[in-house]
Amino acid sequence: IRTGYPEVIFCQGKRIEHIVGIVQKMLQRENNILATRATPEVYEAIKEITNDAEYYELARIVVVKRRELEKTKGIILVATGGTADIPIAEEAAVTAEVLGNTVDRLYDVGVAGIHRLLMNSERLMRARVIIAVAGMEGALASVIGGLVDCPVIAVPTSVGYGSNFNGLSALLTMLNSCASGIGVVNIDNGFGAGYLASMINKIGERGQER
C-alpha cells in the first residue's frame, strides 16, 4: 500500500460480510478508506464498525476519513455530456477529492448543445487535468481535447441504448479521437479516472522533484 494513498475496496460482486471483514482489517491501519460501488446496505454495514463512514450516494462511494489531506493547488475538472453520466462523474470526482485534489464540476455540457461548453472555456483552461465523462456517442472528450492543452482522461459510460452496445460506442469514439492528449479508461470506470487524474495532478504539486 502506498503511503498517503487511501486503501481501496471495490464492493461490486462481493458479499457484505466479506466487505465488512476487509474494511475491519483496513481500519487497523491508519489510512483513509474508499469503498467504491457501495450500495446503501454496504454503507449501513460499515457504519456499524466505525463512526467515521460517510456515504456519497450518487457516487456510490463510502469514505472512512482517518486523516486530512491538504488540497492541491492544481484543479481537476470533471465534465459530463449529459445528466445521466453524473453518477460516474461523481465516482471520479469523489475519488479525486478523497485523494486530496481540488475538483471543479462542469456537468451536462455535451456536444448536442456545444455553446454551453464553449461558454465555459475559461474554466476548462484553468484545469491541470480534465476528466471527460460521456455516453451515447461520447464526442465530448474529442471536443474538449481540441480546446485545451492539458491531459484529458476520457470515461465512456454505458448511458444510451441500441447500437450504443452498453458503452462500446462511446469507448470507440474516445479511443479514436483525433485530438491529442487523451487517455481512456474502461466503460463506467469513474474511480480509475479519478485515480489517474490525481496521479497526474500530484506531479504538478511535487514539481521537479520527480
Place this chain on the structure above:
Amino acid sequence: IRTGYPEVIFCQGKRIEHIVGIVQKMLQRENNILATRATPEVYEAIKEITNDAEYYELARIVVVKRRELEKTKGIILVATGGTADIPIAEEAAVTAEVLGNTVDRLYDVGVAGIHRLLMNSERLMRARVIIAVAGMEGALASVIGGLVDCPVIAVPTSVGYGSNFNGLSALLTMLNSCASGIGVVNIDNGFGAGYLASMINKIGERGQER
C-alpha cells in the same frame, strides 16, 4: 427508372466488359449516366463508346451528361472532418451536382480544431441539407447537428486504424448522436448521402406540391 434522374451503375467488383455493356444500353435512353467507384480503366473504356464521358478522379465517378439540369436554389453543404475523408465527400458532392443541386464544400473542419467549424457557422446556417463526412471518431455529425436545425446526413468513413475497425467507430458514433435530425448511411457511402440529400433538397424546390 425515375424520369429526370440519372441512371446509376456501381462499378466496384464488376468486370470492365460488363460495365461497358451496361453503359451501352443506358446510352440508348436519354438520361444522364453516373458510374460510381470507377477506376481510370473504367473511364478509358467508357470514353471509347461515348464522347460525353467526364471523369471526376477524386470522387471516382464517371459522368455522361446528356441533358442539362437547372441548379437548385437550396444548397447542400458537404463537410469533412479531415482531408482523408475528401474522396468520399467528393463522391457525395459530385453525385448531388449531377442530380442538379447547388453544392457548397467545407472540408477539414473536424472537432480536433473546433474553431474552424464555428467560424463557418454562417455557411452551415445557409444550407438546406448538410452532409457530414468523417472517419476516426466521427464526432463531426454530432457537433454540426447541435449547431444547425436542418437535416444532417452523416457518412462514416473507413479512415482511421486500430480500434476504428474500418469505420465501425465512426458509424456507431453517428448512430448514437445525441443531436436530433441526423440520418446515417453506410460506411464510405458518399453516393447514398448525395442521393438522399438531393431528394430532400428537391422537396424544398417543389415546395408544397408534394
Place this chain on the structure above:
Amino acid sequence: IRTGYPEVIFCQGKRIEHIVGIVQKMLQRENNILATRATPEVYEAIKEITNDAEYYELARIVVVKRRELEKTKGIILVATGGTADIPIAEEAAVTAEVLGNTVDRLYDVGVAGIHRLLMNSERLMRARVIIAVAGMEGALASVIGGLVDCPVIAVPTSVGYGSNFNGLSALLTMLNSCASGIGVVNIDNGFGAGYLASMINKIGERGQER
C-alpha cells in the same frame, strides 16, 4: 431552443424527481413539451404539476401542449413490418404530430406478406417522407425504398431473438440497403426518426425560402 420546436426530455434512466424538476423549468417557457420514454409513473408525476399533460401510452410519450401548431400539407407516412414494432412507430408518429406534421400510419406490412404493402402503394406515393420501422431482418426499408422516390427514414427495432442480436440484424440490413434514398437512425429510436422526418417535411412547407 429553436422557436416553434417543443422542448424535449428523454426520461429513460432519469429519476422522477429529476424529470419533474426539468419539466417545471420548461413550463416557465411557452413551448410545447415532449417527454419520451415516459412510464405511467412519469405521467402521474407530470400531471401533478400541470393540467395540460396527455399520455400516449403505446408511444410512451407525455405531451404538454401549450400552443397549437398548424398541420402540414405534406404527409409523413409511418410503416411497420410487424405489430411488435408499433410502439416504436408510435413514438415516431406522435413525435411528428406534436411537431405539427400530418401523419399517415400503415402498420404490419412486412415483407413476409408483401402483397399487403403493394396494395397500399398509392398511400406510399402520396407521402413526402416515409418512416420505415422494422425488426427481425428489417427488409421493409429496402422494399419501400425500391418502390417510392421520397426520402425514407429507416428505424431498426430490437424486435426479434437469437441472431437478431437486439436489433443489430435490422440495423445492418438498413445500412446496407441497395435502394437509394435511405437514412438510418439508432435501433428503437422512434423519436429521432419522427424529428428528422419533420425537419424534411417542413422543408416542403417552407418551399424555396431556404
Place this chain on the structure above:
Amino acid sequence: IRTGYPEVIFCQGKRIEHIVGIVQKMLQRENNILATRATPEVYEAIKEITNDAEYYELARIVVVKRRELEKTKGIILVATGGTADIPIAEEAAVTAEVLGNTVDRLYDVGVAGIHRLLMNSERLMRARVIIAVAGMEGALASVIGGLVDCPVIAVPTSVGYGSNFNGLSALLTMLNSCASGIGVVNIDNGFGAGYLASMINKIGERGQER
C-alpha cells in the same frame, strides 16, 4: 461415397499437385467429379490427366463427367439480387446440374427494383426448391419466401462494403427472416446450396419411397 453422387473436391487453399493427386485417385472410380473453387490453373492441370474435364469459369468449377444422369422433373430455381452475386449463383446452379437437376436461372431481381421479381412470380411458383443468392442487405430471401410456399435455400454473399462486414449483414438478414421455410448456408457457399437443393428436389423425384 454415396452412389450416384459425384465425388467433390474443394480446391481453395490446396496446392495444384495436391489437387491433381486427389483427382487422379477419383478417376479410378466411376463417378462424376466436381472440383469447386477451381482457378484456371487448376483446370489446366486436371485437363492434363483426363480428356473429360470441362471448366465453368464463372462458377469456378471443373466437372469431369463420367456418366450421364437423367434430369429431374422438378425444377430448382436460382435467383440473385444483383449481378455481382452471379458467380456464387453459378456455383450453386452448376453443382445442381451436375447432380442431375433441372435448373432455372433468374438473376438480378433484387428488392431495390421489386417489380422485376414480381413479374416473374409464375416462374417462382413452378419451382420445387428455390435458391436465393444475395449480398448487401440480403432481403431477397425474405421477399421470395413471402411469395412462394416451397423451401428456400438462402445464400448470403460477401458482395458489399462497409457495415456489410464481408457478408455478415446478408447472413443475419437471412437468419432472421420473418418468412417461413428458409434454410441458410454459409456466406458465399453456392456449392452447399446447390447440394442441399438437389437433395430436396430428389425427394420429389423419389416420391413416397422414402
Place this chain on the structure above:
Amino acid sequence: IRTGYPEVIFCQGKRIEHIVGIVQKMLQRENNILATRATPEVYEAIKEITNDAEYYELARIVVVKRRELEKTKGIILVATGGTADIPIAEEAAVTAEVLGNTVDRLYDVGVAGIHRLLMNSERLMRARVIIAVAGMEGALASVIGGLVDCPVIAVPTSVGYGSNFNGLSALLTMLNSCASGIGVVNIDNGFGAGYLASMINKIGERGQER
C-alpha cells in the same frame, strides 16, 4: 394464407388482449391455429374463447385443431444434443406434427457420447428429413450430416454459457459445417425448423407433381 396450412401466431412480446384478438379473427376461418412461444397465461386466455385449444407446455405451443390432417408416410426425425435443448426440439416436433407430419424423436445424443448416436443410425437412415437441435458447440448437425444423405435442418440453441455468447457458438458451427446438405435456421427457432422440414417432407408425399 396457404390452404391446408395452419395459421400461425408468434406470441412472444405481444400482450394477451392482442393475442386473443388475433386468435378470435383466425377462429372465424376454418384452419388449424398454432400459437408459438405461448406462456400458460396465453393458453388460459385462448381457452376462454375456444374449447379446442390444447397446450404443449414443453414446446410452449397452443394448438387449436379444427380439422384433421392425414399423417405423412415420410418421417421427420428430431434429434437433440442434450436435454436442455428439448424445449426447442419440441417446438420443432409439435409444429411438424400439427402440419401433418410423422415425427420421430431422438433426444440427448450429443457428440460427447457419440456411441449413443451411432447406435441409432438405422433410425437416422429411415428419416426423410432430420432436424438437429444443439447448443454449446453445436457439433451434432455436422456429425449427423456426415452419417446420412437426407437434408438436415440445423437449429442452434442458446444453451450454454461464457463464450457460447447466447448461441453464437452453435450457430457458427452449423453454418461452417464440412458436411453437405445442411440448412441452418435462427438460434432457438424450433418453429422455423419444423415448418421447413414439413415443406420438404411434403415434397416426398406429393412426389413428381411438383
Place this chain on the structure above:
Amino acid sequence: IRTGYPEVIFCQGKRIEHIVGIVQKMLQRENNILATRATPEVYEAIKEITNDAEYYELARIVVVKRRELEKTKGIILVATGGTADIPIAEEAAVTAEVLGNTVDRLYDVGVAGIHRLLMNSERLMRARVIIAVAGMEGALASVIGGLVDCPVIAVPTSVGYGSNFNGLSALLTMLNSCASGIGVVNIDNGFGAGYLASMINKIGERGQER
C-alpha cells in the same frame, strides 16, 4: 531458459537480419534451436551461419539440432479434420518431436466422414495426449474428447471462409465443447499445442517424482 528445452524464436513479423542476430546468440549456448513461422528465406539465412539447420517446410520450422533427446515412451497423437489443417498440425508435431516426444499422425479424419475417425479408435486410445487440429466448424476436438479419456489439446485453425471469421468459428466450438478434458490454444497455434502436449507427456515420463 529451461535446461533441456530448446530455445525458441518466433520469426513471423521479424526482419531476417534480426532473426539471424538472435540465432547467432543462441548458437553460443548448447541448446537445440527451434525457429517457428520460418519462410524459406529465413532458412537460407540461418544455413549460412550454421551447418546443422534443417527445414521442415510444411511446418514452417527450422531446427538446429545440437544434442539428441531420448524419445518418450508416451505417444502424442496429432489429428486433423482436413488436409488444409496439415501445416498447423505439422507445426505441432515437429515442435513435439524436437522436444523429444514420440508422435503419431492421424490426418484428415474430420467429422464429415466420422467412420474414418472411428476406425482409428485404437490409435486414439494408445496416446497419452492428443492434439486435435481443425478449422471450419472445429467439431473434431469434441468428437475425439468424447471417445478418449486422455487430455486433448484443441487447435482451431483459420481454414474456412465466410462466417468462419478466420477461425473464430472453430475457436468457439472448441471452447464450448461438451466433452471434458479439453484445453484450447490460439487459432493456428500449432507450436503452443506441441509445447503444451510435450509438457504433459513428460509428466508421464517422469512419473511420480513431481
Place this chain on the structure above:
Amino acid sequence: IRTGYPEVIFCQGKRIEHIVGIVQKMLQRENNILATRATPEVYEAIKEITNDAEYYELARIVVVKRRELEKTKGIILVATGGTADIPIAEEAAVTAEVLGNTVDRLYDVGVAGIHRLLMNSERLMRARVIIAVAGMEGALASVIGGLVDCPVIAVPTSVGYGSNFNGLSALLTMLNSCASGIGVVNIDNGFGAGYLASMINKIGERGQER
C-alpha cells in the same frame, strides 16, 4: 462412463425434478456423483433421496461420495487473481479433489500486486499442474506461465464490467498469452479446468504405463 470417474451432472438450466431423476439413476450405480452449478434448492432435493450428499456452497457443487479415492502425490495448485474469482476457483478445486487429487489453493495473487505472487513461487514450483483463474484483464495465467514450467490451465472468469464484455477480455488475454504451456477453457468453466488438470495429474501418478 469411465470407471473410477464420478458421474457428473451439470444442473444449470435444468428443472429440479429432472435433476432428481437423473441422480436417482446414478445412485443405482456405484460411482461418486458430482452435481455442478447446484443451487441450495438442488442440494435440498438431492438430500431427500440420499444421505451421502454434501454441499460445497461456494463451489456450487453437490457431491455424493460412494467410494474413497486415494489422494495423488502430485499437486494441483489453484490460483486466483482476485477474491471475486474464488467461486470459479472452488468449482475447479472441489472437482479436482472429488476426482482424488491433492489440491493447493493460492487465492488473490493477481498482477496488480505481483509481489504476493512472487512470494509464493516455491508453492508454484511444487505443483504438477496449475489452474489460473482470473477475470478483468486475466493476466495471471501469462505471469504464472512465465514463472513455472508445468502445464497451466487458464480459466477466464466473467468478473469485471464494461469492456470486459462478460469475460471476453480475460478469455482473449489467455488465448494470446506469450508464455508457452497454457491451455484455455471456457469462461467460468471451473469444472472443466479441474477435470483436465486431474487427467494431467493422473498421468504423473500412472507414470510410464501410458
Place this chain on the structure above:
Amino acid sequence: IRTGYPEVIFCQGKRIEHIVGIVQKMLQRENNILATRATPEVYEAIKEITNDAEYYELARIVVVKRRELEKTKGIILVATGGTADIPIAEEAAVTAEVLGNTVDRLYDVGVAGIHRLLMNSERLMRARVIIAVAGMEGALASVIGGLVDCPVIAVPTSVGYGSNFNGLSALLTMLNSCASGIGVVNIDNGFGAGYLASMINKIGERGQER
C-alpha cells in the same frame, strides 16, 4: 497551434504531393515539424524542400527541427513486451523526444519472462510517466501498473495473430486492468502515447504554476 509545440502531420493514407504541400506551409512558420507514419518516399520528398529533415526509420517519423527545446528533468520511460512492438515504442519515444522530453527505453521485458522486468524496477521507479507498449495479451501495462505509482500510458499493438484480432486482445486487457493509474490509447498509437506522456511530464516541469 500551441506555441512551443511542433506541428504534426499524420502521413498514412495521404498522397505525397499532398504531404509536401502541407509541410511547405508549415515551413513558413517557425515551429518544429513532426511527420508520423512516414515512408522512406515521404522522407525523400520532404528532403527536397528543406535541409533540416531527419528520418527515424524504425519510428516511421520525419522530423524537421527548427528550434532547440530544453530537455526535461522528468523522465518518460518507454517499455515494450516484445521486439515486434519496438516500432510503435519508437514512434512514442521519438515523439516525446521531439517535444523536449528525456526518454528512457526498456524494451523486450514482457511478462513471459517477468524477471527481466523486475530486475529493472529501479529504472521504472525513477520515471515520471511510463509508456507500456505490448501486443498479444498486453499484460505488461497491468504488471508495470502494479509495480509503480506514476501514471502509465498503455499502448496496445496489433502484434499477434488469431484471436488477437489485430490488437483487440491487448486493447481489452489494458482497458480492464486491475491496476490503478492506467490510461489507454488506440491500438498502435505510439504518437498519441508520446504526446500525452509529454503533456503529463511537462506538468512536473512547470510545477505549481498550473
